[in-house]
Amino acid sequence: MLKKTMKILLKIFCFIILFNHSALANQANDFNNWISSFKSRALKEGIKEQTFDAAFKNVKFLERLLIYDKRQPEFIETTSVYVGKRVTNQKVLKAKKFIEENEKLLTKISTEFKVPKEYLLALWGVETNFGVHKGKVNTVSALATLSFDKRRSEYFSKELIILLKLLDTKKISYNSLFGSWAGAHGNFQFMPSSIKNYAIDYDKDGTIDLVNSLEDSFASAANYLSKIGWNSNYPWGQEIVSSKQIDPNIITTDARKLKNSYTKSKWKKLGISNEILFKSKTKLRLVRPDGSTGPLFLVSSNYEKLLHWNRSLRFAISIGIFADKIKNEI
Numbered sequence: 605m606l607k608k609t610m611k612i613l614l615k616i617f618c619f620i621i622l623f624n625h626s627a628l629a630n631q632a633n634d635f636n637n638w639i640s641s642f643k644s645r646a647l648k649e650g651i652k653e654q655t656f657d658a659a660f661k662n663v664k665f666l667e668r669l670l671i672y673d674k675r676q677p678e679f680i681e682t683t684s685v686y687v688g689k690r691v692t693n694q695k696v697l698k699a700k701k702f703i704e705e706n707e708k709l710l711t712k713i714s715t716e717f718k719v720p721k722e723y724l725l726a727l728w729g730v731e732t733n734f735g736v737h738k739g740k741v742n743t744v745s746a747l748a749t750l751s752f753d754k755r756r757s758e759y760f761s762k763e764l765i766i767l768l769k770l771l772d773t774k775k776i777s778y779n780s781l782f783g784s785w786a787g788a789h790g791n792f793q794f795m796p797s798s799i800k801n802y803a804i805d806y807d808k809d810g811t812i813d814l815v816n817s818l819e820d821s822f823a824s825a826a827n828y829l830s831k832i833g834w835n836s837n838y839p840w841g842q843e844i845v846s847s848k849q850i851d852p853n854i855i856t857t858d859a860r861k862l863k864n865s866y867t868k869s870k871w872k873k874l875g876i877s878n879e880i881l882f883k884s885k886t887k888l889r890l891v892r893p894d895g896s897t898g899p900l901f902l903v904s905s906n907y908e909k910l911l912h913w914n915r916s917l918r919f920a921i922s923i924g925i926f927a928d929k930i931k932n933e934i
Contacts, residue, residue: 635665638752642761649765655772659744659781666741666749672785683893686918690730691926698734699725699926700933709819713806717826718836722934724825726926727913731793738790738815739783743767747787747796763787767796775799780815790814791821794828802828834909838884840924841891841903848875855900856891859915862908865889871902878902893917 639660646656681689703710703721710721732738747767750760767787770776776799783789787796794803794814803812806823813820854874856863865887871877881888886905892898901907901921910920 635748635752639663639748642748642751642764645761646765646768649769651765651768651772655768658778659768659771660748662742662745663748664742664745665752666745666785669741669746669749669785670753670755681918683898683918683921687922687925690922691929695729695733696926696929696933699729699930702734703930703934706818710822713822713826717823717830719826719829719834720836720927720931722927722930723829723840723923724822725930726923727792727825728821729926730919730922731788732791735791739785739788739793741782741785743781743783743787743789746783746785750787760787763796766800770796770799775803775812777811777813780813791818792825792828794824798828799824802831828913829909832909832912834906835886838886838904838906839880840906840910840920840927841888841901842878842881843899844876844878844902846875846900850874850876850890850900852896854890856889856917857893857895859911859917859920863889865905876902891917891921893921 643653643656643660647653699722703725710724713719714721714724728734744764744767747760747764751757751764753760764787767776767781771778780789784793788794789796789799791814799812799814803814803820803824804827805812805820807813807817807819809817812824814824815821851874854863854866866874866889867887868882871882871888876890881902881904884904888902888904889907890900891903891907892900903920903924907920907924910923911917913923914920
């Protein structure tokens with residue numbers, strides 16, 4: 605009986621191995637076919653064949669990225685957990701020390717682009733822990749894998765085309781092509797479209813280097829916020845507590861479905877009061893990332909600019925809270 609059972613288990617084990625091997629082989633063939641098809645698209649977009657071949661020379665299908673794409677912490681962690689992991693006293697003190705040691709550069713950039721330095725430090729701190737974790741994933745492999753996957757294929761395909769064009773025009777170099785699982789790159793995790801639209805060669809050395817050059821990195825981040833309409837006269841927002849029941853239909857719980865913003869007079873009628881935010885002229889919006897429970901935030905138009913960086917309510921809140929804490933320390 606034991607021998608019979610062992611034979612059955614061995615057959616099942618062999619079947620699983622053969623099935624997985626076959627599935628992987630099919631996946632590899634499908635990916636290679638996709639690369640051939642994508643190459644045709646890239647060449648039609650005007651990308652040089654040698655640029656494409658050089659970029660795809662060592663490209664690999666990274667299956668694990670598909671899991672990361674479906675389990676992003678911005679959407680599965682509660683606000684308190686998400687913010688607590690990213691905004692710590694240790695990181696605030698580290699930001700303060702960096703500002704003290706780089707005051708001249710940060711003041712110059714902050715003044716030129718009209719973006720407070722504390723927001724730049726907060727973005728840097730959350731995105732890559734001040735440059736410690738810029739990512740080690742091959743950027744072309746990441747974007748190719750996510751382009752091949754059907755879930756958000758067109759978005760990542762467009763980003764990959766932009767990346768190839770940046771390589772074609774030598775605005776970025778092959779040597780720096782590594783970053784996050786989603787294809788984001790450098791100290792501030794710029795996607796290729798952000799590099800194209802906002803990155804600048806601030807140190808004037810002929811190359812945009814968002815990995816090793818703090819000048820290029822910080823100036824590009826400041827330029828990004830400036831170009832999309834950052835207003836340094838407005839605070840980002842603040843957590844509030846309301847004594848009145850608030851209509852859930854006016855509370856934003858999804859960054860992809862922003863609810864109406866109102867003037868301070870309208871909010872006062874609805875029982876919401878905040879003297880700091882009410883000093884600004886911008887319309888305000890209520891957000892609650894955790895749905896029907898969790899903290900409630902009244903936010904300004906600057907908060908919405910942070911959503912351009914990462915379309916996550918929790919991400920933008922963490923940047924705002926981090927920036928406030930840094931400001932209180934400097």
